[in-house]
Amino acid sequence: MSRTKSIFAVLLLTGIYLVSGITLVRPLLGNIEPNSIAGRAGLKAEDEIIAINSRPVNSQRDIVLDLLDAISTSAPITLSVRAADGSPRTATLDIPKAAERRRLTEPAALMNGLGLRFYEPPIPAVLGVVEPNGPAASAGLQAGDQIVAVNGEPVHDFLGLQSRVQAHPGESVLIRYRRGQTESGVRVPTLAETVNGKTVGRIHVSPPVTPLPASMLRHISLSLPAAFAHANIEAWDMTALQARLFWRMLIGQVSIKNLSGPLSIAQYAGDSAALGLSSFLQFLVIVSLALGFMNLLPIPILDGGQILFQAIEWLKGSPLSERFQTISQQLGVALLIVLMGVALFNDLTRQLG
DSSP states (O other): OHHHHHHHHHHHHHHHHHHHOEEEEOOBBOOOOTTSHHHHTTOOTTOEEEEETTEEOOSHHHHHHHHHHHHTSSSOEEEEEEOTTSOEEEEEEOOOOHHHHHHHTSTTOHHHHHTOOBOOOOOOSBOSEEOTTSHHHHTTOOTTOEEEEETTEEOOSHHHHHHHHHTSTTSEEEEEEEETTEEEEEEEEOEEEEETTEEEEEOOEEOOOOOOOGGGEEEEOOOHHHHHHHHHHHHHHHHHHHHHHHHHHHTTSSOGGGOOOHHHHHHHHHHHHHHOHHHHHHHHHHHHHHHHHHHTSSOTTSHHHHHHHHHHHHHHTSOOOHHHHHHHHHHHHHHHHHHHHHHHHHHHHHHTO
């Protein structure tokens, strides 16, 4: 079964690479919070990360995965950086406490916890999506409205709107907006929501889609042999990373909150499908590799357990007793139930906020 899932993932990746190629997003940094871990390390806006612990990185995705891999150990984290003027330098992320490192491995905690933000093109203070029944929609705001000011403070871009609203959780803010040629004001009550342990104000609006400039993207087209080779490398790298993170989870270096159950998987599937066919297929690749890896764990009722039994019998020179196999399978079932229980608990915790 594990081999089947791995083959499926490789073939699916090959098809994606052959049809769509590979698009790399330049690992250029945006605004850095001065008092954050990244800010204290000396990282600045327009810095480009070119390596993490001497391992070259080529895209924003590489940054996230390699940082997660590095933070889940106790080793120093050294970034090789190229400044806006082209000068190279190094920056060391100072995270001495194991508990802090483990907290940063929690879902969605990594980049915000470090204070890192990738470059984003200027986003106008225009409402792209106004969620139905949300505070903004209930107050009469509509998609396409241009926000001029919040509580009398001018707003120049969407980040400015976001920061001013977040600063007033559970309060009412006065928003001036322009619709067509008419400028109006409306008072909008904000919802107090917790994001990464901090309570912020939300009015449930999203910015318009703003594409990255061509200078931020690098597209690579692949032939069939190259796509197949790259798919195998990618599948191996992803499986190896899963194995390292799973082991570190067992020894307490990675947060157990990363275990996901059916509720989270269904949500991720829906989110990826909403982003398009390519995103959904890549989600299927991740799920297939994860299931294949889990099936290889040395738990008696899984394929990995059967491989372990056969290895023990080969070393022992005789079959294992039926009693030993029965007890082992019962323990295996109990362990799987515990893992599924933790995953379901994490799902419910995420759903309840």
